[in-house]
Structure formats: structure tokens, C-alpha cells
Amino acid sequence: MRRVYVVGVGVSRVDRRFSDSLRSLFAEASLKALDDAGNPSVDAVVVANMMSSRLQEQDSLASLLADSIGLRGRMGFKVETACGSGGSAIIAGYSLVASGLANVVLVGGVEKMSDYPTKTVTRALAQAADAEYELFYGASFAGLNALVTRMYMMKYNVKHEVMAEWPVLMHENGYMNPYAQLRFKVTVEDVLKSPVIADPVRLLDCSPLGDGAAAVVLASEDYARRLNDAPVEIAGLWQATDCLDLASREEIIGLKATRIACEKAYRMARVDARDVDVVELHDAFTIMGLLSLEEMGFAPRGEAAKLVAEGRFRVGDKPQVNLSGGLKARGHPVGATGVYQAAEIVMQLRGDFPGLKASKAEVGVTENIGGTGASVSIIVFRR
């Protein structure tokens, strides 16, 4: 297997970007990434997106977007695993390079949710869950996360005021990130007093709705050496599925797909959880952030919130988690999120992240979830 490197990254500011389109957002991030990589010749474009088919009524997205940045004619396809599309697209792009089919691949994630009523977007997001077994009965995506949150709180006797330390930390981190969507600090009291979305989940437990695009340029070893003095290697990666509906799971309070993907990706990279310096994980809701910390090996079961409250996971700790502000504060442009995470980890390892900088970072990991844990990709990066 050929080694694969990230030779360029680009992100756009996450926000309600009413005056932008899928095309303009994608171009903004992709052209930055290609510029960062020294504008190499690109063999293939892998696009990550969840909702364009439903919201923009547009399929064939890869042809559309490749052409929009002057890459007409290149190989191009879209990869979708709902909110986990970005991580899965990087895996598809990685294997194009690792196999030798391509030397340079642009992986770009994009999502555009503004311009549509919240009700429409909420329904579109719910398509990440099981349409026949869950949505038909009136479940929303927040509702399913509320169910997991309630069970977690009861099983481990965790109070909401302790869990609320997570969004507080994320807003602190996001406050420093120039392209984060929510750049303000909040207190535990703010979280507990914010409107109920799906009891016990409150507004400040949820990632916001926003638009954005991110891109990474992957290259084989010889191309990477030519393009970049210090390319970041993708040292290991895997993606695992779980069943889509919560009711059929072996366990509801947990992320089995995260465990499977971590085990495979860590082994491939020859690291374990203790080696990881910096992490971007998928906190679409507070509960997903806490479960991810536990399943990735950074906290014992039921204790993630307590560790956050005790001051762990900040700059200088090991690992340093979601210095971008995470989905909670950087934002969650759904299909693009996994690509944002990869770009952020690469910038942390290179030392040029524009927000809070990790104090020491050689090994970084991203975790990108689709559905309520139905698809999880883990990618290990090494400087």
C-alpha cells in the first residue's frame, strides 16, 4: 500500500451564508487547499455532501463542483454517509491514492442549509436516521439524541450541570477560532437555561445549523515530497457502520462503530489512545462528544463529563480535544464536517492553526459520525 499524505488544506468560515451557493462555498475552500498544496495537477475529486439532493434538488454534485473549479474531465464522485460523509470521502480519496489509481486527489466537503425553513432542514437532517423504523413514528434527530442522553444520565448518574461543561469548553475554544460559527462564551447556567429542544437536550447542547465547505489535498509519497516540505501523513484510518435504528442496537449508550474504527485505525497507525496529542471529535450533541471521548479511549465509561469539568482536554493536556470549538461552536455544515476536522488536525500538526494552538502535536485523530453512531470514520494523522 502506497503511503498517503495531506499536502494542502482549506476551510471557509462557517455561518448562515445566504449569499453563497454550493458552488461558491466549495470553490472557496478547494482553491485555498489547492493553493496551499502548490496547485498540483489533480487526478480525482471526491465530494462529501449529505443534503443537496433534498435541499438544492441537485445530484451529480461531483461533476458540477469539479467543473466549477476548473477540474472538468477529472475523475469525480460523491460519497455520502449522512453527517459522516466527510470522513468517508477522505477514506475513498485515500484509497484512490494508496492503490496507485491516482497521485493527487482533492477531497472537498460542502453543505448549504440556510435559505430553507428550519422545519425543512430538520426533516432533511432526520434522513440520517431510519425513515421506516424511526422517522415514520415522528422521531427527529435531536429526539433520538435526547433518548441516548437520558439513558446515559440515568445509567451513570450524570447531572446535566456536569455535562454542560462540554458546551462551555467548546464555546471557549471556538471563541478563538476565526472561522467558527459561534464566537461567544457561555456558562453552565446559560446551557441549563437555554430552550429545550428535545428533553433533556437544550439549545446549547446542539450544534448550530450553518453553511460551509472544507477541502484537503491528498498525494502519494513522491508527489507529496515534491509539493511540500513537511507533509502530514495519514497513518491509519477506518470507517465502521452500526445499524441505523437505535432500537435494533446491541447497546444504545455507546458508539460501537467508534470502537471498531478506532481499533483498526490505531492498529494500522501503530498507536494507541495514549499516543494521541490532538483530537477533533464529532460533538453534534453534548452526548455525542462525551460518548466519543469514552469510546476513543480518552475517558472511562460514564466519566467523560466529570473529566471535562475537572479541566481536562485543554491546551497542554493529552489529548487536546476540539480546539476548533468542535461541531458545537465551529459549527456543523453536515457533509463538510469530517473534512473540516481533517484540515484542523493537519493545521495543528503543522503549527499553523489560526485559533487555539496545541502545545505539542505529533499524532492527531479525527472522529466523524453519521447518524446516531450508525457510521463512524477514524483517521490518524502523523507529523
Added chain:
Amino acid sequence: MRRVYVVGVGVSRVDRRFSDSLRSLFAEASLKALDDAGNPSVDAVVVANMMSSRLQEQDSLASLLADSIGLRGRMGFKVETACGSGGSAIIAGYSLVASGLANVVLVGGVEKMSDYPTKTVTRALAQAADAEYELFYGASFAGLNALVTRMYMMKYNVKHEVMAEWPVLMHENGYMNPYAQLRFKVTVEDVLKSPVIADPVRLLDCSPLGDGAAAVVLASEDYARRLNDAPVEIAGLWQATDCLDLASREEIIGLKATRIACEKAYRMARVDARDVDVVELHDAFTIMGLLSLEEMGFAPRGEAAKLVAEGRFRVGDKPQVNLSGGLKARGHPVGATGVYQAAEIVMQLRGDFPGLKASKAEVGVTENIGGTGASVSIIVFRR
């Protein structure tokens, strides 16, 4: 690059299958393919589908479908390039095996269009074209193909009665195929008298709306040798894009993406057009079948219809084209079509295709188009 083989194939009957779901169709084809392969342990599932997000309001399709056939936990993602999704999914699956990330990959395509009013399906299919530059102005997918048809007829002075030989041949072939959707013969007169869909395209120039699923099992060389006495090799493949909207094309009467993809795939397989024994190409409309024959190197420009009328491309000729009946008669369950084509070519090379059998078949090629030529994958198979 590791060599990749097809060790199992499975197809379901294409039809208006009102009593089937995405789950049941996918399971039917996938379990057949896995059984055909000797039920190996599967590392990853790549799903090809275009319309579930719009019609079934279901994303996260790979997690859902992997779980439905007992493959919960495996890697799984969806690949989309509109009507070309099947071919692109095979390329993604191929690179997972060729890179060494996976040893055995199931690629399954599925589409379900019945249960919805024709108007809804027509609108969903149109999403293969450019929503902002074409659909906004009222274009349908048949309308765009009509435009290309008219220009082709004018430029090369080809009469509709000559072009109509294509659907006549496809219905002859499909008549022999037990899982084809349209199993009846038609005459040139039938084609010319069938209702106008978008002038000059008539009903019998169009592939029908239908449901179906197809699957292929890909394996690395060592796994393939263990699983199968005579696995079929994927000797070359590529996918190329073109711009989505017709108006921005360098040429409208032609398939530049087919030319690019053929050149790369033929070179990788070390074959040229004269070496090809058997072909399944993407005749969603008569014009696409004829242009494909020309762009793949089997007919001079503007002469494909004349060659068909002269009796070419039948059993015993070189190449033998669309013995399945093609999209016209086998049917076109959109996201699954490219996987049907691959399964059909593999069966022709093995000698166990249940319909019209090729007389001599060592090298086979599939061509799968997304949009009106905006994405084309070419796959070369060798016995």
C-alpha cells in the same frame, strides 16, 4: 497496485416492484452475489444509489443496507454520480481492494422508483442535470436528450427510422433475458409511432422506469483464487467528468468523458477497441447508445445507427453489444444500472449469462453514464 477480481455477481428482476423496498431489493441481489462468491467474509460495502434521499427520504443508506444483510459493523458508504453511480461505486470498491485496505468488498446498487407519481420521479431524475442552469428553466432529462438527438440528426443527416434500429435490437436482446423489464419485440414502425416524449425522442427511444438491484463481490488475487476457480479480472477502469450543463460543453454532440475514460481504462488494461468482445453500454435514450458506440471506438462518428441497421453488434460480431437488452429493455434502475452491467459482462465472460450468450468472450467492457454525459465510468473485464 494489487489485482482485483470479481468473484460473485447477483441481479434481481427489473420491474415495477411495488411490493419490494430498498432493503428487500438490495438483499435479493447482494445475497445472490455473496452466495455466488462462496459467502466470503466481507470487509466493506459500497452502495450505489441516486434517488433515495429524494424519493424514500432516506440517507445513511450504506449503514441501513449493510445491516439488512447481516454486515453490521463493516465499512460502508454510498457513492453517487446520478445514473452513473453504479460504475463509480465499483471504482471506489476496486480501489479499496487494490490499495490493500480491504480484501473483499461488496458493491451493491439499488433504486426504487415505483410507488411515486411519474411526475415526482421525472423531477427526481432531472436532478442529474444542472438545477440552476438547466432545470430552473424547465428542462427535463428527456428534453436535454432530445436536444442532443436533434443536433445529431441534423449534423450527420441521420433519419429517425435508422436510429430506431437501436431500440428494435435492444428489445430483441431483452426478449431473451429472464430478468429484463421489457420482454417484447418492437418494430421500427412501433418506435416511430410511439408517443412523443420530447420531440424528436419517442417513448420507445427511452429506457423505462423500474426498480432493481444488482451486486458484485470484488476480491484481491489471493482471496479470489481461494474463492473461485475462474474469477474474472478487472483489468482496467477509469471514470471521467464533464461539465454538467450542456450549454457550457465544448461539444454537445459527443461524450468527451467517455473518450477520456476509455483511453485511460483501455491503456490500463492494455487493450484497444478492436480487442473488445462484449460490451454493456449506457443507452438511457437511443442517442446515448449511438454516441457511446462511436465514442468507445466501435463506430465512426455519425455512423453508429447505420451499422446497427446493417446488422452489426449482434451475437457473433465483435463487439457484441448489450446482449442484456441494455437500459432500453433490461431496464434502468438508475443507481443500480452500472452494477447490472458489470454483473452481465462477468456472466458473459464466465459463460453463464441466462439470456443471449456471447459467442466468444474474453474481454468485456461496461460504460455507465451519469447526467447527459457529465460522468462516465469505463470498466474493462478479462477472463
